[in-house]
Structure formats: structure tokens, C-alpha cells
Amino acid sequence: MTMTPVIIGGGSWGCAIASALIRTGQHVELLVRRQATVDALAAGQCMQLPDAAQMPPMAASLAPACLQTASMIFVVVPVAANPAAFDTIATHGTAGVPVILCAKGISSHNGQDAQLLTHAAQQALPDHPIAVFSGPSFADEVLAGLPAALVAASTSPAVLEMIQTAFQHSNIRVYTHNDPDGLALAGAMKNVVAIAAGCAVGLGLGDNAKAAIITRGLAEIARLNHAIGGDAETIFGLGGVGDLALSCAGPHSRNMAFGLALGAGDAVPDKLAEGSRTVAALALMGRHKKVDLPITNAIDMVLNHGQNLDDAVKALLARRPGTE
Ligand SMILES: NC(=O)C1=CN([C@@H]2O[C@H](COP(=O)(O)OP(=O)(O)OC[C@H]3O[C@@H](n4cnc5c(N)ncnc54)[C@H](O)[C@@H]3O)[C@@H](O)[C@H]2O)C=CC1
Numbered sequence: 001m002t003m004t005p006v007i008i009g010g011g012s013w014g015c016a017i018a019s020a021l022i023r024t025g026q027h028v029e030l031l032v033r034r035q036a037t038v039d040a041l042a043a044g045q046c047m048q049l050p051d052a053a054q055m056p057p058m059a060a061s062l063a064p065a066c067l068q069t070a071s072m073i074f075v076v077v078p079v080a081a082n083p084a085a086f087d088t089i090a091t092h093g094t095a096g097v098p099v100i101l102c103a104k105g106i107s108s109h110n111g112q113d114a115q116l117l118t119h120a121a122q123q124a125l126p127d128h129p130i131a132v133f134s135g136p137s138f139a140d141e142v143l144a145g146l147p148a149a150l151v152a153a154s155t156s157p158a159v160l161e162m163i164q165t166a167f168q169h170s171n172i173r174v175y176t177h178n179d180p181d182g183l184a185l186a187g188a189m190k191n192v193v194a195i196a197a198g199c200a201v202g203l204g205l206g207d208n209a210k211a212a213i214i215t216r217g218l219a220e221i222a223r224l225n226h227a228i229g230g231d232a233e234t235i236f237g238l239g240g241v242g243d244l245a246l247s248c249a250g251p252h253s254r255n256m257a258f259g260l261a262l263g264a265g266d267a268v269p270d271k272l273a274e275g276s277r278t279v280a281a282l283a284l285m286g287r288h289k290k291v292d293l294p295i296t297n298a299i300d301m302v303l304n305h306g307q308n309l310d311d312a313v314k315a316l317l318a319r320r321p322g323t324e
């Protein structure tokens with residue numbers, strides 16, 4: 001029986017990861033929800049990135065039985081769909097096969113609690129080693145074959161070796177470390193900071209304000225990372241400052257584009273902006289951990305509690321500045 005990597009999710013990032021593996025000559029299967037996605041992938045088209053050229057045809061299926069022959073399982077659906085993906089793996093997967101978390105957000109049940117995706121996965125899948133795969137990586141560029149550097153984090157050196165080997169000779173260069181919680185948190189938080197940076201630019205507050213938000217946002221990420229027991233080095237690596245810099249660079253990031261529209265008073269784009277969905281859970285996590293997250297809280301107030309964006313900015317600026 002041939003074991004192959006299986007990717008749950010046939011959207012932008014699922015296709016990009018698949019393309020990197022396929023180009024090294026590996027067979028990859030995608031597990032998706034709709035027949036239309038199966039057909040599009042077989043024709044070399046990603047439905048969420050219709051302009052992507054040179055995408056190799058991809059084998060996809062609606063049948064979770066493909067998980068039985070998975071060598072490793074990438075979970076590449078939005079955070080809200082991760083619990084259902086974990087259930088599918090628990091039912092159809094083989095114990096011991098690594099599960100690699102690729103979504104960037106915080107898990108939440110009806111806004112009542114907040115949990116790192118790593119913890120949610122460990123609870124749901126106690127028989128599987130868990131890894132996080134993150135870093136600065138726009139799907140369209142990876143899909144186009146351009147180079148990117150990512151981080152795989154797991155407490156299992158054998159799993160890290162497996163992931164690194166899978167991407168060897170691909171356009172994704174994989175660095176490793178052993179802090180999956182910190183990496184998962186950083187990926188979730190950078191999306192919210194990108195929304196805030198977008199708001200500042202959209203409001204016309206200038207480049208100085210944008211740089212201040214990025215830097216103070218990084219400080220928030222570092223504080224919450226410390227509180228959850230994450231490694232400080234994670235925040236200064238590809239999955240921390242690297243992904244934050246990428247996502248705050250401009251509207252190529254869907255989160256930044258969401259913030260830009262919000263700041264400019266325009267309708268927000270209908271593309272996935274995980275930060276808008278995760279900010280409530282992050283703010284909750286900050287309260288639980290007693291960590292001050294002013295930028296995260298401001299975006300939560302605007303998106304989930306009806307605060308006017310101008311008032312949120314005034315409230316942020318009225319805070320007494322502390323030591324850096
Ligand atoms: N696009 C990118 O550049 C990157 C995205 N990510 C992360 O990967 C995750 C997925 O993002 P994208 O692939 O970009 O999103 P996308 O919007 O391009 O695709 C999402 C895919 O998940 C499927 N899906 C949505 N809800 C589902 C559900 N309830 N059950 C099963 N499948 C469902 C959709 O049909 C679609 O195929 C997000 O957390 C994102 O932050 C991470 C790195 C890069």
C-alpha cells in the first residue's frame with residue numbers, strides 16, 4: 001500500500017502546499033467538500049485563485065477513506081472548520097500519522113472559550129503527533145513556484161524530519177523548531193495586527209502610525225506568547241516577525257485588505273480574513289491570561305461590539321504610554 005501526504009482543504013493554501021509537493025514528484029491527495037472542487041483541481045484550477053497559472057492537476061476526493069493511506073495529514077481549512085476536520089481524522093485516520101496544522105487562528109466554541117489550535121488538536125486527536133506549519137507564505141506565490149521559507153514546529157523530532165524531507169527540493173524551504181504553541185499563537189495574532197495596520201492606512205493616519213502598530217502589535221504577540229509558555233525566539237522568527245512583516249506590507253494580505261477597507265469606510269472584501277474571525281477569541285485569551293492586548297482589544301471592539309473606528313483610535317492614543 002502506497003502512503004501519500006493528504007491535504008484536507010482544496011482552497012488557496014491547500015493547493016499551494018500540494019503544488020510544492022507535487023513538483024518534487026510526490027503523489028498527493030486532497031480531501032475536499034464539493035465535487036466542483038474535485039473537478040477544478042483535476043483540471044489544474046484553484047477556485048479561490050482563478051488567475052493562478054501553471055498549477056499542476058491535482059487528485060482530490062470527497063471520500064475520507066483516503067486518510068487511511070495518509071503518510072501525513074495537512075489540515076488546511078479555515079480555523080472554524082478545523083474541529084470537523086479533526087473528527088474526520090479521528091474516525092478515518094490511522095493512529096500515529098502526523099497531523100500538520102496550517103490554519104492561522106484561535107479555536108473557540110460559541111465565543112465562550114479560547115483555545116490554541118494545537119491544544120484543540122491534541123484533545124481531539126490524542127493518538128496523532130501534532131505539528132504546526134507556518135511562516136510568511138502567500139499562497140499565490142508558492143503556487144507560482146516562487147521560493148518561500150516556512151517553519152514546522154513539533155515536539156517530535158521525527159515528525160519535523162518527515163516534514164523537512166517531504167519539502168526537500170521543493171520551492172518551500174522548511175526550518176524547524178520545537179514550539180508549536182508559540183508558532184500557532186503568532187500566526188493567529190499577526191492576522192489581527194494586519195487588520196489594525198490596514199485600518200491605520202485606510203484612515204490615512206500615515207506610515208509612522210502603521211509602523212507603530214506593527215511594532216506595538218509585535219509586543220502584544222510577545223506578551224501573550226510569554227503567558228502561554230511559548231519560546232521568545234519563535235516571535236523573532238519566520239512565523240512571528242516574518243509573517244507579521246509580510247501581512248502588514250499591503251493589500252496582498254487578505255487581512256490587511258480587510259483593514260484597509262474598514263479604515264477607508266468601504267465594504268470589506270468577501271475573501272477569508274481569519275483575523276476578523278479570531279479576534280474575539282484572542283481578546284478572551286488575553287483576559288484569561290491577564291495580558292494587556294490594546295490593539296487586539298480595539299479591533300475586537302470595532303468588529304464585535306459596535307465601536308466606531310475613530311473612537312477606537314482615540315481610545316488607543318489616549319492610553320498613557322509606558323516603557324517599551
Ligand atoms: N492563503 C494563504 O496565503 C495562506 C493561508 N493560510 C491559512 O490557511 C487557512 C485556509 O486558508 P486558505 O486556503 O487561504 O482559504 P481559502 O478561502 O482559499 O480556502 C479555504 C478552503 O477551505 C474550504 N472550507 C471552508 N469551510 C469549510 C468547512 N466548514 N469544511 C471544510 N472545508 C471548508 C473551502 O471550501 C476552501 O476550499 C487559513 O487559516 C489561512 O489563514 C496559511 C498560510 C498562507
Ligand SMILES: O=C(CO)COP(=O)(O)O
Binds near residue numbers: 137253274
Ligand atoms: O498567512 C498568510 C501569509 O503568510 C496569508 O495572509 P492573509 O490570510 O492575510 O492573506
